[in-house]
Amino acid sequence: MNELPKRKVMIGLSGGVDSSVSAALLIEQGYEVIGGFMKNWSDGSTDESCGWRAERRDAMAVAAKLGIPFHTFDFEEQYRAKVYEYMIAEYKAGRTPNPDVLCNKYMKFDLFMDEATKLGCEFVATGHYARTKIDDDGTVHLLAGVDQNKDQSYFLCQLTQAQLKKSMFPIGELEKPAVRELAKKYDLAVADKKDSQGICFVGQVDMDDFLKARIEPHTGNIVTTKNEVIGQHQGFEFYTIGQRGGLGIGGGIPYYVVERKPEINEVIVAVGEDDEALYRTKLRASNIAETIDGNLEKYFGRKIQARIRYRQPLAVGVLSEVRPGVIEAVFEQPQRAVAPGQFIAFYDDEELIGSAVIDN
Numbered sequence: 001m002n003e004l005p006k007r008k009v010m011i012g013l014s015g016g017v018d019s020s021v022s023a024a025l026l027i028e029q030g031y032e033v034i035g036g037f038m039k040n041w042s043d044g045s046t047d048e049s050c051g052w053r054a055e056r057r058d059a060m061a062v063a064a065k066l067g068i069p070f071h072t073f074d075f076e077e078q079y080r081a082k083v084y085e086y087m088i089a090e091y092k093a094g095r096t097p098n099p100d101v102l103c104n105k106y107m108k109f110d111l112f113m114d115e116a117t118k119l120g121c122e123f124v125a126t127g128h129y130a131r132t133k134i135d136d137d138g139t140v141h142l143l144a145g146v147d148q149n150k151d152q153s154y155f156l157c158q159l160t161q162a163q164l165k166k167s168m169f170p171i172g173e174l175e176k177p178a179v180r181e182l183a184k185k186y187d188l189a190v191a192d193k194k195d196s197q198g199i200c201f202v203g204q205v206d207m208d209d210f211l212k213a214r215i216e217p218h219t220g221n222i223v224t225t226k227n228e229v230i231g232q233h234q235g236f237e238f239y240t241i242g243q244r245g246g247l248g249i250g251g252g253i254p255y256y257v258v259e260r261k262p263e264i265n266e267v268i269v270a271v272g273e274d275d276e277a278l279y280r281t282k283l284r285a286s287n288i289a290e291t292i293d294g295n296l297e298k299y300f301g302r303k304i305q306a307r308i309r310y311r312q313p314l315a316v317g318v319l320s321e322v323r324p325g326v327i328e329a330v331f332e333q334p335q336r337a338v339a340p341g342q343f344i345a346f347y348d349d350e351e352l353i354g355s356a357v358i359d360n
Helices: 017-028 051-066 076-092 099-118 176-185 207-212
Strands: 008-012 032-039 070-074 123-125 130-134 140-144 220-224 229-233 255-261 266-271 279-290 303-307 315-323 326-336 343-348 351-358
Touching (some): 008 099, 017 176, 099 123
Parallel strands (some): 008 032, 008 123, 032 070
Antiparallel strands (some): 130 140
């Protein structure tokens, strides 16, 4: 009897433990697996110690250990155009972008997925802590990862149904300690490697230093919500909503950034954690994305759960449509440090149903 051909998957190998274990699990489940590494950022460095080179070496070592083919894709030009330029433009506009969400939307589940298709793969897999559930009619639902401390569904909030139908998240049912144990079981060299942090594909860099190397500092006033000038800053772009440290103001008084005014280069601060200016009960958002077309409309006027940043506890509120393409969320409890430019992700229990970009 002829065996049925194995279903082919390309796993995004980043050089970390999560994607490495994902690859091993897919092999164990009987898939034909190909490893793919994305070079999205080098900053022009040819130094052998440059972050992407070290990550690629680890990814290659894992592929060799598992006995799977390995491909490298250079997406640096596209990353700069789709993610980097957008990120810098948003900071210059006084907004707070999330490059990780854009990385997934444009790089991992678009360009990388196209390359996988060219290689005859049905699916792309990644090491995200998230899950999918498929209905009988083929509709895919995006669910939070079982490990609540590592759930990364928020970073996938802009994925469409077409992308989700070709996506796999092999470790979504696992918790992080179990993933590390599996890495040891499979004898993977990355079993004890620390989790990566920092900007997606750029690496662990200080955001302030990163921005100051690309945006010319320009002095402006730090002003309280009572319109008192209490200090100077080097540029509104270098501050985020909710930030306390790095303001350079002494006196032991805790100040928190609550607003940036690009038009006059001012940073507005609240005094103390309890200052009401630090909290918002409603927000408006646009650039709506839905995991299933028409998903959000049925929730208008009803209670819904939402998250305005990664790892933030889900907040209960009511969602409504202001006009086509613009929605409003009104929360039961005031939300701290709502930042224009960030993504708000909407949930129905453990299912992520859509997202939008916060306007105000």
